[in-house]
Amino acid sequence: MTNNLTHWFTTGTERTIPNERAIQSALKLEKLLNKNYDCLRQLSLSNVWELRKLNELFEQYNRVDSSLNMPILTAKQLNNVSYLLAGAAGEQLVTQTINKIRNSKKVIFHNVVLPYQYGRDWSRSDNQIDNLVVADTGIFALEVKARSIDHGTFDFRALSSKINDQLAFHKEAILDCLADAKIDIPSTAVKTLLVIVDRTGAVDFEIINQGQLLHSGSEALKLNELNLRISNGETNALFTTEQVQQIARVIRTGAVSDRRRYKDNVTFNLTSDDLEKINQVSMACRYHVPTDQIVTYHNHLNKIPLIGLSGPQQNAFWYIVGKAYGQGGSLITLTKNELKDAIFLPSKSPRSLDNNLVKVAAFMKETGLFVKAEYSAGIMKVAVDKKLSRYNGDLCSWNYNLLRQIKYKWAKTLFRLLVSTAEYGSCRLSFQDLRYLLAIPASYRNHKVASEIIRKSVIYLAPFFTGLSYQFERGKSNQIIGVAFTYQAHDMLNLEWKNRFLSNIESNPILTNEEKGLARKIFDENFSGS
Numbered sequence: 001m002t003n004n005l006t007h008w009f010t011t012g013t014e015r016t017i018p019n020e021r022a023i024q025s026a027l028k029l030e031k032l033l034n035k036n037y038d039c040l041r042q043l044s045l046s047n048v049w050e051l052r053k054l055n056e057l058f059e060q061y062n063r064v065d066s067s068l069n070m071p072i073l074t075a076k077q078l079n080n081v082s083y084l085l086a087g088a089a090g091e092q093l094v095t096q097t098i099n100k101i102r103n104s105k106k107v108i109f110h111n112v113v114l115p116y117q118y119g120r121d122w123s124r125s126d127n128q129i130d131n132l133v134v135a136d137t138g139i140f141a142l143e144v145k146a147r148s149i150d151h152g153t154f155d156f157r158a159l160s161s162k163i164n165d166q167l168a169f170h171k172e173a174i175l176d177c178l179a180d181a182k183i184d185i186p187s188t189a190v191k192t193l194l195v196i197v198d199r200t201g202a203v204d205f206e207i208i209n210q211g212q213l214l215h216s217g218s219e220a221l222k223l224n225e226l227n228l229r230i231s232n233g234e235t236n237a238l239f240t241t242e243q244v245q246q247i248a249r250v251i252r253t254g255a256v257s258d259r260r261r262y263k264d265n266v267t268f269n270l271t272s273d274d275l276e277k278i279n280q281v282s283m284a285c286r287y288h289v290p291t292d293q294i295v296t297y298h299n300h301l302n303k304i305p306l307i308g309l310s311g312p313q314q315n316a317f318w319y320i321v322g323k324a325y326g327q328g329g330s331l332i333t334l335t336k337n338e339l340k341d342a343i344f345l346p347s348k349s350p351r352s353l354d355n356n357l358v359k360v361a362a363f364m365k366e367t368g369l370f371v372k373a374e375y376s377a378g379i380m381k382v383a384v385d386k387k388l389s390r391y392n393g394d395l396c397s398w399n400y401n402l403l404r405q406i407k408y409k410w411a412k413t414l415f416r417l418l419v420s421t422a423e424y425g426s427c428r429l430s431f432q433d434l435r436y437l438l439a440i441p442a443s444y445r446n447h448k449v450a451s452e453i454i455r456k457s458v459i460y461l462a463p464f465f466t467g468l469s470y471q472f473e474r475g476k477s478n479q480i481i482g483v484a485f486t487y488q489a490h491d492m493l494n495l496e497w498k499n500r501f502l503s504n505i506e507s508n509p510i511l512t513n514e515e516k517g518l519a520r521k522i523f524d525e526n527f528s529g530s
Contacts, residue, residue, distance in 0.1 A: 005058070005270075006071065008058070008070075009266045009269060012261065012263040013263050017267055019261075022267060023085060023088045025267040026266075027088075029051060030042070030047070030048070030085075039089050042092075043146060045148060045200075047082055048085065055072060057282060058072060064289070065290040065291070077264050080265065087144065089146065090144045090146035090197035091130050091144045094223065095110055101230055106136075106244070107244060107245070109132040109248075113127065113255055113258045113259070114126070114173040114251070114254060115127075116173035126260075127169050127170060135244065136239050137237060137238060138189050138238050139185075139247065141171060144195045145159065146199050152204070153208055163213075164212065167213075167216070174251070175190060177250060178250055183250060191218075192217070193220075193229065195222075203223050207221075207222065273327075279296070283397060293399050294397060294400070295400045296395055297325045299395065299420050304367055305436055305438070306363070306413060307439040311408070312343050313363075314409060315342065315343040316343040317364065319343060324382045324383065332381070333379055336353060336354070336378040336379070339357060343404065357375045357380060358375050361373045361374055396420045405526040407460075410453050410456075413439070417429075426484060427485045428483070450472060450483075458508075458510070459519045462508045462511060462519045463519065464501065468487040469508070469510045498527075502523070505523065
């Protein structure tokens, strides 16, 4: 299952990745992981919070199961994603602010790239402008910087010394583009503005030490100052409506595609179908077991009696369930060899294995929860009903290696019933329901069920449930009509805590010393090598 996650991102060294594609890909991932992700979150210092957690999760999983070698983002790549997202959010807020300006003659561009030949010291021949506004009051080239503002003050000197050149290049690129189209305008009609956006979303701060910038003919502004600066009153109009449209057409025609590429850019390949797999990785890390050992499914399955299935057939059933659930209803295929290694059949003959798997497939089909369950030619094909195939709602999880080594088939079912109600610490059933869920033959009298099946099951399960005990509810003529189990279940995934399991046996409140000895023997025989 986890193999699909081993290519969860693509790097700039593997494929050329433009900034815009990297931004859109990161946005899609953050929104996939957090439905409440919005522009302010994108702007904030925690704008890649979900991505960082996911990266840490995969890093942790590599320590649990090194065989998959999940790729991990570097700190530089994570910071680059954060920087790109914050910059894009700042530009989006600027665009929203400009759109509110009451000037029907304005034309707005976002991420405009104009051809421009820099001097010898510059390697690129394009000039990228974050936002560009053509209005009757002038042409405004906006450079947007999303920054963290400390103590209500932004010091212009915190920016690179090249920012003045960058703004000057914006102006020259626009003038060159218009000159190529034989449009001659005064250079003062092109205004370069530096817009500072606080990453907390605040607009009430002061910009200091921008004297050098002002001297060069540019200006640093806050987001809430843009409206006045661009509209600047109808009496200051420089262009007619026709001229605004003509200049906009020239810029639109002269613009080229954004060719900026950075090796730290990444794109992400995860979809909503991968959320279930991520959930399994999370559980694997929590309980320090590989994902292949985890069986997670909808609790509805615990209400279905496994009538007619032997212990090994139950092993096969739950192994297949563990593989099929969380696949969004997609068809999965399992080979006979994979199933043989998983289910502990007493007979290793191929025919015996085939017969057992045919029976399991037929049973699965009869439940109505599997839209396909078929075994032939050494291949098992299974697909779960989509309504129950995703990891949401009422779920149950446990370690497959634990279940398959419980050799008593009725203890296997009781184990699942107790796990499904673990959060309550108790499980009460009528005796009729218990017999139905454990698929106990009608020929077995209640006394035999109580004294043999339930008691023996508790001996098998005592290591895994702290304080496991039960009491019968009796009706008329002292007849058993119900049973209530009480216990604590820490988790059903990690099998490495042998001392705790043995301690659970010793502290069990209802087992005799002889039964505790038998429980230790069963545990040692079946689980010591786990």
